Amino acid sequence: MNKPEFVYTTYIETSAEKLWRALTDGDFTERYWFGHRVASAWEIGSPYKFSKQGNNTIEGKVLAFEPHKRLAYTWDPCAPNAHGERTSRVTFDLEPRGNVIKLTVTHDNLDEGGKTFRDISGGWPMVIASLKSLLETGKPLPVETKPNAAPEQRRA
Amino acid sequence: MRKPEFVYVTYIETTPAKLWEALTSSAFTRRYWWNTEVKSDWKVGSPFALVTNGTPTDVGEVLEFDPPRRLSYTFHHLLNEAAKKERPSRVTFVLEPAGKLVKLTLTHEDFAEDSVVLGGISSGWPAILSSLKSLLESGTALEIPPPCGGIQ
Numbered sequence: 001m002n003k004p005e006f007v008y009t010t011y012i013e014t015s016a017e018k019l020w021r022a023l024t025d026g027d028f029t030e031r032y033w034f035g036h037r038v039a040s041a042w043e044i045g046s047p048y049k050f051s052k053q054g055n056n057t058i059e060g061k062v063l064a065f066e067p068h069k070r071l072a073y074t075w076d077p078c079a080p081n082a083h084g085e086r087t088s089r090v091t092f093d094l095e096p097r098g099n100v101i102k103l104t105v106t107h108d109n110l111d112e113g114g115k116t117f118r119d120i121s122g123g124w125p126m127v128i129a130s131l132k133s134l135l136e137t138g139k140p141l142p143v144e145t146k147p148n149a150a151p152e153q154r155r156a
Numbered sequence: 157m158r159k160p161e162f163v164y165v166t167y168i169e170t171t172p173a174k175l176w177e178a179l180t181s182s183a184f185t186r187r188y189w190w191n192t193e194v195k196s197d198w199k200v201g202s203p204f205a206l207v208t209n210g211t212p213t214d215v216g217e218v219l220e221f222d223p224p225r226r227l228s229y230t231f232h233h234l235l236n237e238a239a240k241k242e243r244p245s246r247v248t249f250v251l252e253p254a255g256k257l258v259k260l261t262l263t264h265e266d267f268a269e270d271s272v273v274l275g276g277i278s279s280g281w282p283a284i285l286s287s288l289k290s291l292l293e294s295g296t297a298l299e300i301p302p303p304c305g306g307i308q
Contacts, residue, residue: 009279010166011286011300098301125165129289133169137294141167144255 004117005108008124011100014135016068019101022131023071023092032130032140040073048073060087069094075107077116085111088120103128160274161265164281167257170292175251175258176224178288182207188287188297196229204229211235216244226250231264233273242268245277260285279303 012019022028026037029050036057040048042065050058060074072091086109093104105124110117130141168175178184182193189206192213196204198221206214216230232244246266252259262281267274280303287298 009282011283011298013290013294013296013298098299100298100300126167129167132286132289133293136290141169142256143167 003108004110004112005106006110006117006121006124007107008105008128010103010128010132011097012103012132012135013100016094016096016101018135019094019103020068020071022135032134033127034130034143063089064091075116075120077119079115085114085116088116159265160267160271161263162274162278162281163264164262164285166260166285166289167254168260168289168292169257172224172251172253172258174292175260176227178292179227179249180223188291189284190302216247219246220248224251231273231277233276236272236276238272239276242271242273245271245273276303 022032024038024040024042026039029036029038033050035052036050037052038048038050040046040062042048042062044062044065046062048060048062049056056078058075058077060076062073064070064072070091070093072089075088075090088107088109088111091106091108093102093106095102095104105128107120107124110120126141126143130143134140178188180194180196180198182195185192185194190208192206192208194204195207196202196218198218200218200221202218204216204218205212213235214231214233216232218229220226220228226248228246228248230244231247233239233242244266245264245268248263248265250261250263252261262285264274264277264281283298283300283303287300291297
């Protein structure tokens with residue numbers, strides 16, 4: 001039986017440097033990641049977190065930091081109903097393909113049938129689609145915020 | 157054991173009508189799909205083909221045509237010898253309005269056991285749909301080098 005993992009690939013017309021900055025700079029993530037800011041010293045083993053309007057939403061530690069190539073961190077949602085699930089892992093791989101960058105997001109070490117797996121399966125396509133739009137058109141996707149839909153973790 | 161399938165979701169700032177045209181008009185598909193033309197009269201039961209630079213690469217039959225919501229066709233690859241021996245698989249596009257966006261869900265399923273087509277389309281669709289999103293949002297498709305192996 002395969003452990004559940006979520007793999008999502010897209011191609012973005014940008015440079016590896018700009019895409020790297022978009023993944024690691026809080027001002028940048030806030031624009032396309034629906035208000036979520038990332039912050040870290042970005043050293044292997046150092047903590048990182050996502051926060052939205054001052055509330056922490058995701059936290060973990062940095063596992064890999066190879067600028068313009070590979071970024072990996074552990075993933076612990078701060079949502080109370082995700083407690084008890086194992087700590088999962090997110091890896092971003094950046095590969096030049098002609099004048100575009102192939103971006104592969106791999107989210108693994110997930111609990112079978114868990115809340116985190118459901119949330120991230122819906123969330124990554126939206127986050128990565130918005131990231132691609134921002135880098136290519138200068139504007140993130142105009143996603144309407146649904147006040148009652150508890151979208152934060154779903155989109156994270 | 158779950159049957160193998162490939163599912164890809166993306167969000168595009170466009171209208172369902174434009175996205176529908178992009179999926180069904182060969183003048184449009186040529187721009188984002190490695191010069192591939194999609195050919196069909198789009199009646200349920202009619203033949204369907206993908207033709208790249210004059211060479212048919214994949215053929216099938218239209219299963220569903222419900223504009224601008226659902227499009228489905230069978231998919232039989234012709235170029236790769238191993239893939240050619242496999243029974244046809246099935247491709248379905250579902251378009252759902254989401255505010256100012258359209259959520260596009262592609263499901264490719266019903267593969268033969270140990271399918272080589274599954275491997276090919278798993279690298280092909282993300283490139284094709286990324287280029288489609290770029291074309292609809294920025295007016296310019298992506299120049300992604302085509303994958304090896306000939307499937308898509």
